[in-house]
Every structure is written in structure tokens, then in C-alpha cells.
Amino acid sequence: MKTIVRLADVARHAGVSIPTVSRILNGVQTVAPELKERVMKSVEELGYQPNRMAKSLREQRTGILAHLTAGLNANFHSTLARGVQDAAFDLGYTMILGSSHHLDVAQGQLTYAKLFDSYRVDGMVVVPPGTSDPYLETLASRIPIIEVDRTVGDYSRHAVLLNNAEVMADAVRHLISLGHKHIALLYGIELVSTEVERYQGFLHTMKDCGVPVDPRLLISDDFTEEGGHRAFQRLVNSNLPVTAVVVTTNEMLAGVVGCARQMGVKIPDDISLIGMDDERWVRMMTPSLTVMAQAPYEMGYEACRLLIQCVEGQNGDTPWQLRIPGKLVVRESTAPPRSSG
Amino acid sequence: MKTIVRLADVARHAGVSIPTVSRILNGVQTVAPELKERVMKSVEELGYQPNRMAKSLREQRTGILAHLTAGLNANFHSTLARGVQDAAFDLGYTMILGSSHHLDVAQGQLTYAKLFDSYRVDGMVVVPPGTSDPYLETLASRIPIIEVDRTVGDYSRHAVLLNNAEVMADAVRHLISLGHKHIALLYGIELVSTEVERYQGFLHTMKDCGVPVDPRLLISDDFTEEGGHRAFQRLVNSNLPVTAVVVTTNEMLAGVVGCARQMGVKIPDDISLIGMDDERWVRMMTPSLTVMAQAPYEMGYEACRLLIQCVEGQNGDTPWQLRIPGKLVVRESTAPPRSSG
DNA sequence: CTGAAAGCGCTTACAG
DNA sequence: CTGAAAGCGCTTACAG
Numbered sequence: 001m002k003t004i005v006r007l008a009d010v011a012r013h014a015g016v017s018i019p020t021v022s023r024i025l026n027g028v029q030t031v032a033p034e035l036k037e038r039v040m041k042s043v044e045e046l047g048y049q050p051n052r053m054a055k056s057l058r059e060q061r062t063g064i065l066a067h068l069t070a071g072l073n074a075n076f077h078s079t080l081a082r083g084v085q086d087a088a089f090d091l092g093y094t095m096i097l098g099s100s101h102h103l104d105v106a107q108g109q110l111t112y113a114k115l116f117d118s119y120r121v122d123g124m125v126v127v128p129p130g131t132s133d134p135y136l137e138t139l140a141s142r143i144p145i146i147e148v149d150r151t152v153g154d155y156s157r158h159a160v161l162l163n164n165a166e167v168m169a170d171a172v173r174h175l176i177s178l179g180h181k182h183i184a185l186l187y188g189i190e191l192v193s194t195e196v197e198r199y200q201g202f203l204h205t206m207k208d209c210g211v212p213v214d215p216r217l218l219i220s221d222d223f224t225e226e227g228g229h230r231a232f233q234r235l236v237n238s239n240l241p242v243t244a245v246v247v248t249t250n251e252m253l254a255g256v257v258g259c260a261r262q263m264g265v266k267i268p269d270d271i272s273l274i275g276m277d278d279e280r281w282v283r284m285m286t287p288s289l290t291v292m293a294q295a296p297y298e299m300g301y302e303a304c305r306l307l308i309q310c311v312e313g314q315n316g317d318t319p320w321q322l323r324i325p326g327k328l329v330v331r332e333s334t335a336p337p338r339s340s341g
Numbered sequence: 342m343k344t345i346v347r348l349a350d351v352a353r354h355a356g357v358s359i360p361t362v363s364r365i366l367n368g369v370q371t372v373a374p375e376l377k378e379r380v381m382k383s384v385e386e387l388g389y390q391p392n393r394m395a396k397s398l399r400e401q402r403t404g405i406l407a408h409l410t411a412g413l414n415a416n417f418h419s420t421l422a423r424g425v426q427d428a429a430f431d432l433g434y435t436m437i438l439g440s441s442h443h444l445d446v447a448q449g450q451l452t453y454a455k456l457f458d459s460y461r462v463d464g465m466v467v468v469p470p471g472t473s474d475p476y477l478e479t480l481a482s483r484i485p486i487i488e489v490d491r492t493v494g495d496y497s498r499h500a501v502l503l504n505n506a507e508v509m510a511d512a513v514r515h516l517i518s519l520g521h522k523h524i525a526l527l528y529g530i531e532l533v534s535t536e537v538e539r540y541q542g543f544l545h546t547m548k549d550c551g552v553p554v555d556p557r558l559l560i561s562d563d564f565t566e567e568g569g570h571r572a573f574q575r576l577v578n579s580n581l582p583v584t585a586v587v588v589t590t591n592e593m594l595a596g597v598v599g600c601a602r603q604m605g606v607k608i609p610d611d612i613s614l615i616g617m618d619d620e621r622w623v624r625m626m627t628p629s630l631t632v633m634a635q636a637p638y639e640m641g642y643e644a645c646r647l648l649i650q651c652v653e654g655q656n657g658d659t660p661w662q663l664r665i666p667g668k669l670v671v672r673e674s675t676a677p678p679r680s681s682g
Numbered sequence: 683c684t685g686a687a688a689g690c691g692c693t694t695a696c697a698g
Numbered sequence: 699c700t701g702a703a704a705g706c707g708c709t710t711a712c713a714g
Contacts (some may be wrong), residue, residue, distance in 0.1 A: 004483065006691060017701045022693060032699065047479075052459045053398045054691035057706050062394060064437075064460075072426070078419035085413070086442045094456060096405075097438050101427045115435060118393045119405075138388075142345065257625065281622030284598065347707060358685045363709060373683065395707035398690045 005046045014042040025050065056120070063092070065307060066116035068109050068126040069099045075279050076250065076296045077127065080148065083300025084125050091308050096121065105129045113139060123311045125303045128152040130190050144310035148303040150193040157319030158310065160303040164194060167292045167326030168201030169208075171246055171274045174290070174328060176209050179336045180244040180272060184217035186231045186256065187248040198248045216240055221252070228255025236263055243271060243337035250277035257285065268335040278329055287332035299324050346387045355383040366391065397461070404433070406648060407457035408641075409450050409467040410440045416620050417591065417637050418468065421489065424641025425466050432649050437462065446470045454480060464652045466644045469493040471531055485651035489644040491534045498660030499651065501644040505535060508633045508667030509542030510549075512587055512615045515631070515669060517550050520677045521585040521613060525558035527572045527597065528589040539589045557581055562593070569596025577604055584612060584678035591618035598626065609676035619670055628673035640665050 011018045016035055023029050024039045042048075056062040067084045069077050081097065088095040096116055100108020106129040113136055116124065123144040126136070132153025139145065147159040175183055185202045188195045199218075206213050219235055221227035228247060232255065235242065247253045253275035260267055267273050267287055275282065278293035302322060352359045357376055364370050365380050383389075397403040408425045410418050422438065429436040437457055441449020447470040454477055457465065464485040467477070473494025480486065488500040516524055526543045529536045540559075547554050560576055562568035569588060573596065576583065588594045594616035601608055608614050608628055616623065619634035643663060 008691080018691090019693075019702085020700060023700090026693080028693090030699070035700090049455065049459050051398075051461060051691050053394055053403060053461055054706090055693075057392075057394045057398055057708085058691080058693050060706070072419050072423040075416065075419075078413050078416075078422075081419075082413040082440065082442070085438060085440060089439075089442075089453075094460065095438060097426060097436060098430075099423065099426060101423070101430075112430075114390065118390050119435065120392060120394055254621065254625065279622075280595065281620075281625045284595065284622045284626050286627050349707080359707090360686085360709075361684060364684090367709080369709090371683070376684090392707050395690090396709075398692085399707080399709045401690070 005048050006051070007048075010039065010042050010046055010048050013046060014039045060120075061122055062120050063094055064096050064119060064121045065093050065304065065311075066096045066098060066112075066119075066121040066124045067304075068112055068116075068124060069097070070105055070127045070129065071101070072099045074251070076149075076277055076294065080127070080296040080300035083297040083302075084148075084304040085300075086297075087301040087304035087308070091305065093122070093308060095304075106131055106133065109133070110135055123307045125300070125307055130192060144307055146303050146307045146310070148299055151321075152193065158306065158321075160299055160306065160322045160324065162194070162294050162299065163323040163325050164197035165201035165204070166323075167294075167328060168198050168246075169205040170326075170328040171290075171292050172202060172205040173209065174330065174334065175244045175246070175272060175274065176211055178244075178272065178334060181211055181337075182214070182217070182240070182242045183211070183244045183246065184219065184235055184242050185246050185248070186228065186235070186252060187218070187220050188223040188227070188252065189220040190223065195248060202246065214240065217242060223249055224251050225255040225258070228252030229259040230255070232256040232259040233263070236265060244273070244334070245271055246274045248276055250275065250279060250282075253277075253289070253291075254281070257289075267333050269338065272334040272337070274328075274334060283331075290331045290334040291329050293327045293329045295324055295326065346389050347392070348389075351380065351383045351387055351389050354387060355380045401461075402463055403461050404435060405437055405460060405462045406434050406645065406652075407437045407439060407453075407460075407462040407465045408645075409453055409457075409465060410438070411446055411468045411470065412442070413440045415592070417490075417618055417635065421468070421637040421641035424638040424643075425489075425645040426641075427638075428642040428645035428649070432646065434463070434649060436645075447472055447474065450474070451476055464648045466641070466648055471533060485648055487644050487648045487651070489640055492662075493534065499647065499662075501640055501647065501663045501665065503535070503635050503640070504664040504666050505538035506542035506545070507664075508635075508669060509539050509587075510546040511667075511669040512631075512633050513543060513546040514550065515671065515675065516585045516587070516613060516615065517552055519585075519613065519675060522552055522678075523555070523558070523581070523583045524552070524585045524587065525560065525576055525583050526587050526589070527569065527576070527593060528559070528561050529564040529568070529593065530561040531564065536589060543587065555581065558583060564590055564592055566592050566596040566599070569593030570600040571596070573597040573600040574604070577606060585614070585675070586612055587615045589617055591616065591620060591623075594618075594630070594632075595622070598630075608674050610679060613675040613678070615669075615675060624672075631672045631675040632670050634668045634670045636665055636667065 007018050007021055011021045021039050024031050024036050065088050072078045085095045098112030109129055125146050125148055127149045128147055151159045219231045221231040247256050275289050275291045278291050282289045282291055348359050348362055352362045362380050365372050365377050406429050413419045426436045439453030450470055466487050466489055468490045469488055492500045560572045562572040588597050616630050616632045619632050623630045623632055
């Protein structure tokens with residue numbers, strides 16, 4: 001175990017005082033060139049690496065940003081995390097990650113928030129769980145917090161979100177232009193902002209296009225694969241006339257596809273299908289699926305970039321929301337309804 | 342912006358000295374119960390959260406572990422990261438994550454390693470890039486480093502790896518038991534330990550089973566989807582007799598499937614296929630694919646757990662390798678060869 | 683059992 | 699332009 005080299009070691013080696021080395025390394029104040037050269041050589045020779053802990057303690061800022069996410073298992077969230085991470089790196093920060101793996105996501109996030117707060121992170125990008133949290137609200141009065149993907153309560157005044165209404169409108173219009181009139185919506189049962197916005201976007205666009213909505217075709221269940229399975233099963237068993245289905249989440253989408261296969265429902269022959277998130281399985285499947293593609297990497301990157309602006313004192317005060325556009329990717333799972341073909 | 346509460350504030354509020362509060366909070370030494378109660382009440386009331394930076398500086402340990410990964414884009418790596426993360430959390434540590442997004446992965450990792458070193462992390466779990474790195478080698482003499490997924494050079498003496506030879510043997514024996522004799526291997530061109538072990542496992546098992554290997558059926562290309570596509574295309578165009586293919590990576594597998602569709606090669610009718618990694622797309626595809634399933638979460642969790650043991654002074658000195666077993670998951674993409682059917 | 687003092691490795695006023 | 703001193707918020711010998 002080699003002992004680690006400190007500022008004092010460099011100073012002694014170069015024959016100058018500690019503050020001088022510090023000033024040179026941080027590029028603050030003018031310093032005699034010959035000293036600078038001598039010091040830099042010592043730094044090089046000794047392989048000096050400044051201690052960020054000490055620096056942080058003294059400067060009252062750590063250069064660490066926390067990212068609280070709902071779970072790295074979903075591709076969407078891990079890609080988003082990659083965006084956060086890359087932005088942090090590109091702008092000279094370090095990211096610390098918390099994804100709760102316990103049953104209670106909100107509880108897990110709270111624990112992580114406290115932990116990261118004790119490290120005095122400079123700011124946080126958080127994918128908020130279902131309910132608003134008092135601790136986070138207090139925290140938000142001390143450090144900048146940006147919400148991403150969804151928003152909840154009002155502890156943070158800043159958020160980076162998908163343009164849910166718009167991409168849902170594209171999906172619905174696509175189906176209507178194919179001739180569909182009996183369109184079902186399968187959505188998550190929890191009242192998170194994404195679901196609310198997608199739900200309302202659906203209704204709004206249907207109305208705009210003059211297509212009546214049968215409320216029995218609006219079916220909600222858990223956010224999971226099983227939830228999607230159940231929802232689709234209920235839809236089919238209802239025997240209501242339906243020629244197209246829109247599903248608001250990728251997890252549920254997988255359940256819908258599985259259920260359709262199991263029940264012998266042919267896509268798109270019997271029912272057209274539009275899902276969420278452009279993941280590999282969606283492209284590899286037969287038929288490949290038409291989806292509302294989000295841009296999770298960009299969402300994460302932008303959220304972190306804007307967080308850093310807040311940390312560094314810009315655009316901090318007035319609340320804002322940034323909407324990242326989604327994109328409808330048309331593939332094989334949508335076609336004109338059979339009756340009109 | 343509320344000002345943050347320090348140990349001194351708690352001490353004043355409770356009418357005791359700073360060290361007393363510290364001792365109570367850390368549960369070190371015996372303290373008069375009445376003082377303890379008073380202090381705990383003050384802690385509660387003021388919402389005191391210890392400053393981990395200061396604590397770290399003083400204690401010369403940070404409680405932070407770094408995880409250097411090759412890229413969160415691949416599902417395998419993000420699941421592995423989740424394992425590392427959860428283990429860190431469960432055992433009272435915090436994880437800091439570095440995944441290089443630039444062209445040169447090795448260079449990116451180096452930058453991250455230096456950055457994390459400056460935060461004085463207590464240890465690292467790293468998925469090493471292709472080549473061994475001198476900086477990491479030096480670092481490994483100061484703090485414990487565990488390699489995971491693959492191993493390279495010898496800067497670290499500890500590694501958690503898939504039992505590549507065994508799972509490959511299962512795959513090959515499965516094909517042979519179905520009656521296949523002309524089996525191709527499509528593998529990554531870089532000489533990382535995983536590829537070497539899988540390649541050798543393939544050859545070894547074939548020999549063991551007395552099935553001759555045609556060296557023209559051993560085809561390597563890039564680790565990417567495109568690489569897999571090209572490799573399979575070359576295989577088919579060669580017109581060599583071949584009834585089954587084993588692919589060593591998930592990315593290449595996707596390319597193989599795409600190419601097979603494009604060229605009209607039916608799976609498993611024309612060719613049986615075994616791939617790597619049990620991901621959703623592999624299950625959702627038709628035909629669903631037989632794969633060698635890794636256990637990335639467990640690999641990450643174990644690597645981190647063992648790292649922490651090293652950090653805390655146990656099992657640090659003698660080198661070791663932990664092999665995590667894989668599992669062959671048989672699905673629809675493997676069947677007896679047509680000639681024997 | 684409790685407190686006064688020193689120190690972890692830095693940075694930043696303060697003198698000169 | 700450079701150095702001696704103070705201090706960031708903790709913990710841990712050292713006295714008593």
C-alpha cells in the first residue's frame with residue numbers, strides 16, 4: 001500500500017508553500033512562471049491527485065450530483081440515467097446513483113435522498129415516485145432539484161418531461177387516418193403525471209377528430225406486464241367492438257402482446273396496436289410494433305444540464321418545464337381495420 | 342435557502358460539547374443516558390444530518406464505491422450495475438457510477454478512474470476494457486479492485502466471472518443431443534476473456550463429444566449487431582454444410598436474427614440457433630430463442646459484496662476468482678436438424 | 683464519563 | 699507575487 005501524496009508533499013518537493021501550489025493548480029491569481037513550472041513538474045513526478053473530499057469541505061460544494069431513479073431494470077430508466085451521467089461528466093460533475101430496489105419505491109428514494117444529502121450533493125435529478133415527499137420538499141429549499149419523466153406535488157419547480165399530449169395525438173390521428181373508430185386505451189392505474197397527460201391527450205384528440213369515445217374502452221391496470229395482460233384480456237372478453245388499442249407503457253405493452261398471442265388475436269389483422277418506447281424487442285418482434293418513441297437519453301441529458309445551470313446560479317428562480325418531443329414510429333402493428341379493408 | 346445544521350448547532354442546543362454529540366451519534370463509548378436522550382432530542386428537532394464529507398476526510402474512508410462499466414446501453418451491463426448498486430446500499434455504502442460514452446472506452450474509463458480516485462473511493466468494481474491499464478494497476482496497489490464479467494492483465498487479483506466454459510458446454514451438448522454435427526460458432530473479434538473462454542469451451546466440448554470442428558465454421562466479427570449480421574451472412578454464403586449456430590453475444594445475436602430473416606433462412610427449420618443473454622426481445626420473438634442465460638444481477642451483487650469484504654480487511658490478500666453459473670434456457674430456436682427429422 | 687485540543691487536506695482572506 | 703493563519707465539519711487520542 002503506497003501512501004497517498006498530498007498538497008504538502010508537492011509543496012515540499014517544489015520548495016514552495018502550500019497555498020502557492022493550490023493557487024497554481026486552480027489557476028487563480030498570477031504566479032511567477034518559474035515557480036509554476038517547478039510546481040507542475042513536482043505534481044507530475046509525484047503523481048499528485050487532489051483530494052476532492054477536502055476540497056469539497058472547504059469550498060462548500062462537492063461537484064457531485066445525485067440521480068434518484070425509479071429502477072434501472074426498465075430500459076427507459078437506464079437510458080435516461082446514462083443521459084444524466086454523460087451530461088454530468090461532460091460538464092465536470094460526478095453522478096451518484098440511487099435506484100431503490102425494495103418494495104416501497106417512495107421509501108427507498110427517501111432513504112437515498114437522505115444518504116445523498118449527507119454527502120452534500122450540489123443538486124439532484126429525480127424521477128419522483130407516486131406521492132410527494134416532505135423530506136424532498138425541504139431539501140428542495142436548500143439545493144436545486146429537477147424532476148424528470150414525471151412530476152408530482154410541487155416541491156420542485158423544474159421539470160423535464162415528454163411532450164405526452166403531442167405524441168399521443170400523433171398516435172390517435174394515425175389510427176383514425178387508417179379508418180379506426182373503435183379505439184381502446186390501456187393505461188396504468190396510478191395517477192402519475194405521465195398517465196394523466198397521456199389519458200387526457202387521448203380523449204382530447206379523439207374529441208378533436210370527432211370520434212366518440214366509449215368509456216368502456218378505457219381500461220386501467222398495474223404498470224406491469226401482468227397488468228397489461230389482464231387489461232387486454234378484459235378488453236377482448238368484453239366483446240365490445242374494437243379495432244385498435246393504444247397502450248401507454250412498455251411493460252404493459254409486453255403483456256398485451258403475450259395475451260394477444262395466447263388468445264389468438266392477430267395483430268394487426270384483428271386489432272391494430274400502438275405501444276410506448278422504442279426498444280429492441282419492439283423492433284425484433286413479428287409483427288414489429290408501432291410505438292410512441294420517447295427520447296430518454298436526451299431527457300436525462302437535458303435534465304442534468306439544466307440542473308447544473310441551476311447549481312451554478314443561472315435560471316434558478318422562475319419555475320419552468322421543458323418538454324422533449326416524442327416521435328411516432330410506424331411499423332407493422334397498425335393497419336386499416338378489417339371491416340374497411 | 343435554509344442554513345444547514347452542524348454538529349456544533351446540536352451541541353449548543355443540547356448544552357453539551359461537540360465530541361459528546363459525536364460519540365452518541367456513532368455509538369462509541371458509554372455515555373450518560375440522560376445526556377444521550379437530550380442530544381437525540383436535539384438531533385431530531387434540528388433535523389441534523391451529519392456531513393459525510395467532513396466525516397470522510399477525518400476518518401480517511403469515504404464509504405463510496407465506484408463502479409466502472411463498459412456502457413449502460415447494454416441490458417446486461419445495466420442489470421449488473423443494479424446488482425452492484427443494491428449490494429452497496431444493503432451493506433451501507435454509496436455507489437458512484439462511471440460509464441464511458443466516448444469512442445475510446447479504455448480512455449473514458451481511465452478518466453473516470455482518476456476522477457473517482459480523487460474522491461478517495463474505498464474500492465472499485467470494474468468491467469475492464471480490452472487492454473490492461475497502468476493507472477489502474479497502480480490504483481490497485483492502494484485500494485481493492487474487483488473485476489467483473491471479464492478479466493484482463495493482472496492489475497487486480499480478484500474477479501467475478503460467468504462460468505463460460507460450463508454454459509457453453511451445455512449449449513453444445515444440447516445441439517449434439519438433438520443430432521447436430523455441423524455446428525458453427527459466431528464470436529466477437531476482440532480477445533477479451535469472455536470470448537476466449539467461450540471459444541475454447543466450444544472447441545473443448547465438441548472434442549469431448551467426438552464431433553469434428555470445421556475451422557471454417559468459426560467466424561468472428563465485431564461485437565455489434567452489424568458484426569453479427571455480417572458473420573451470419575458470410576456463413577450462409579459459404580454454402581458449407583451447417584445445421585446449427587452458437588452466437589457468443591447478445592448484440593451479435595440480434596444481427597444474426599435480422600440477417601436470417603432478410604436471407605429467408607428459417608429458424609429452427611433451416612438452422613438451429615443458440616444465443617447469449619436472456620433478454621425480453623429473445624423471449625418475445627418468434628421463434629423465441631434458446632439462450633445461455635447469464636445472471637448479471639447476481640454477478641454485480643456478488644462482486645460488490647466481495648469488494649466490501651476486501652475494503653473491510655477480509656479476504657484481501659490471496660487472489661481469487663468467483664464463477665457464477667449460467668443456465669441454458671431451451672426455447673423454440675433449437676430443433677433436430679432437418680436431415681435427421 | 684466528558685471536554686479541550688489537534689488534525690484530516692484543502693482554500694481563501696489577510697499581511698507583507 | 700508569496701506565505702502564515704484560519705477554518706470547512708467532523709473524529710479521536712489525551713487529560714481530567
